[in-house]
Amino acid sequence: MRFQKFFLTALLAFTPIKAASKVKWPNNAAFKVKPGSVNTGIFKYNFHCVTNYRNMCPKLYKYLQVATDSLTSILDESSKVKFEVFVDDFSKYRNDKTKDTIALALSTDLTTALNEKNKNYVFPYPNAQALKANFKDKDFVLLLNSFKSDPKYLSTIQDEVTNILLEIYEGLFTLKKLPYPYNERKVDSGASEIDSETMAPILLGMRLNATLTNSLAEQNDEKYGKFMAANHLPEIIHWEDTLISKGKKNFPRNGYDYKRIVAVGDVHGDFKKLIRVLRHAKLINKNNDWIGTDSILVQIGDLTDRGPDFKQIIELFMKIREQAQKKGGIVYNLLGNHECYDMQSGYVLISKKDFDSFGGYLEREKAISINGKYGPFLRKEMNLTMIVDDNLFIHAGLTTKYAQKGIQELNDYVHDLLTNAPSFDVLYNDYYSKNMSHPFMYEPMFDMTNKQSPLWTKFYSEGSEEEVCEEIDKVLDMVNAKRMIVGHVIQEYGKIRVRCNGKIFLIDVALSECLGNYGAYLEIRNDKREIWTRYIEIKPEKK
Numbered sequence: 001m002r003f004q005k006f007f008l009t010a011l012l013a014f015t016p017i018k019a020a021s022k023v024k025w026p027n028n029a030a031f032k033v034k035p036g037s038v039n040t041g042i043f044k045y046n047f048h049c050v051t052n053y054r055n056m057c058p059k060l061y062k063y064l065q066v067a068t069d070s071l072t073s074i075l076d077e078s079s080k081v082k083f084e085v086f087v088d089d090f091s092k093y094r095n096d097k098t099k100d101t102i103a104l105a106l107s108t109d110l111t112t113a114l115n116e117k118n119k120n121y122v123f124p125y126p127n128a129q130a131l132k133a134n135f136k137d138k139d140f141v142l143l144l145n146s147f148k149s150d151p152k153y154l155s156t157i158q159d160e161v162t163n164i165l166l167e168i169y170e171g172l173f174t175l176k177k178l179p180y181p182y183n184e185r186k187v188d189s190g191a192s193e194i195d196s197e198t199m200a201p202i203l204l205g206m207r208l209n210a211t212l213t214n215s216l217a218e219q220n221d222e223k224y225g226k227f228m229a230a231n232h233l234p235e236i237i238h239w240e241d242t243l244i245s246k247g248k249k250n251f252p253r254n255g256y257d258y259k260r261i262v263a264v265g266d267v268h269g270d271f272k273k274l275i276r277v278l279r280h281a282k283l284i285n286k287n288n289d290w291i292g293t294d295s296i297l298v299q300i301g302d303l304t305d306r307g308p309d310f311k312q313i314i315e316l317f318m319k320i321r322e323q324a325q326k327k328g329g330i331v332y333n334l335l336g337n338h339e340c341y342d343m344q345s346g347y348v349l350i351s352k353k354d355f356d357s358f359g360g361y362l363e364r365e366k367a368i369s370i371n372g373k374y375g376p377f378l379r380k381e382m383n384l385t386m387i388v389d390d391n392l393f394i395h396a397g398l399t400t401k402y403a404q405k406g407i408q409e410l411n412d413y414v415h416d417l418l419t420n421a422p423s424f425d426v427l428y429n430d431y432y433s434k435n436m437s438h439p440f441m442y443e444p445m446f447d448m449t450n451k452q453s454p455l456w457t458k459f460y461s462e463g464s465e466e467e468v469c470e471e472i473d474k475v476l477d478m479v480n481a482k483r484m485i486v487g488h489v490i491q492e493y494g495k496i497r498v499r500c501n502g503k504i505f506l507i508d509v510a511l512s513e514c515l516g517n518y519g520a521y522l523e524i525r526n527d528k529r530e531i532w533t534r535y536i537e538i539k540p541e542k543k
Helices: 003-014 053-072 160-174 196-206 210-230 271-280 310-327 337-342 352-358 361-368 375-381 407-419 424-430 465-479
Strands: 037-039 043-049 081-088 103-106 140-145 242-246 260-264 295-299 330-333 385-388 391-394 483-486 497-499 504-506 520-525 530-535
Touching (some): 053 160, 196 424, 260 391, 271 310, 310 330, 310 352, 310 375, 352 361, 375 407, 465 497
Parallel strands (some): 081 140, 391 483
Antiparallel strands (some): 497 504
16 A cells, blocks of 8 residues: 555544634534644645535645655755645636646745646636735745536546645745755756767767776766665655556457557666566566566667666566567567667766676677677667557657658668667777768767657657647558657656647656656556556665
């Protein structure tokens, strides 16, 4: 049982509420909670019930108590705030009636949402006259929704505590009240956005300087180690498994060869998290041997960089691919931008521990070369993109520009490039030291500045709904698929994101402890004609 559920059940059953406010509750016999002032040590707030539709106020009081207690457990004195809480029916003030939320953090003048993503509501808040309290010494106002104008939402609502918690968290971020590492949106910004032709001589030149290469790797270990030690947010965020879609419309075939497909996002060097996900999905056992005989596993790319465990990860995939061929089931691996970046001598995000696991970065180079132990797997067996049943899989996204080339043609072309790529010494000595270029190093699909690159594009995560949905309809029609599953762009707070009515699934949830330490995967149940997002509870490390 999840911590929040257990704690919430206990609170609802046993916790008394102390009266500490002069605010009068509505005359509603069903409302048993008395008005109270709460102080968790970090949060001090007064709770007011303006609209107690279907006795929501007591429930929301308890959800809020769990949310603030959870946040208090990971924050420090720098996050101390005072705020007023009101339960009101703010569903009636939506612009888009198809969307709603349980919590809104507002400025004390009630004119601005502190969470920049909450743009679906009318501001200044139209029912401000009903929110009677002194805001003079308060940091913000929190509205909790009674959903009186949207009662159907109550039958579908889930993740109440986490959504309230994150609304407060976003408010604290806007108010600059969060300590490290929560005051930063990203652990790092990744590689600088420089076109491939400009980048090639820089990368090839850097690898000749062993001191610089190892120093950068040691800095990465320090940076990610600091983040991992300080980050406890995933321990208090709990998403429920969610049924996204079902039915014949989304599964048009009469039958499927395998009962299910499991799709796993970017791993980034975290072996422990990878095996947790695969065990949770019942694809491997406690000995890390393949047991998914009725399943297809698709890993979406980015096994490497940041975390230290690339060697263990690639060896695991090579092993379970072979086991699946003998026992039943299939394991597919796709290329990510970071695999290709490594194979272009892009070492700026690699861990020193990663280098050391190979015996140094030059030994690592040999191991991933076409003649090395792992080279054929990376360069020949990992595809750029695949159609599996009704699903299009690709690391960052397939646009019409590349879809029209054909799936097989794209894979053949990339395999040929990677298989026949010259060594780094040849590239530097015979080309770039003489101011000459080589096609392998400036291939547009490997170029981070190419906004349509299947490995680098952020369009399907960051583009407008209208533009994205128009493009995905064209792409899916061209490749004869029902949906596209991508990674590459980290989705906030470990939650898989769905766009365009289930036609796009964004499954990079920052699995790696170096980047977020969340746990999730996509499960496509061919046998039941259902698609689920699955989540793994992240527990604190035992000291």
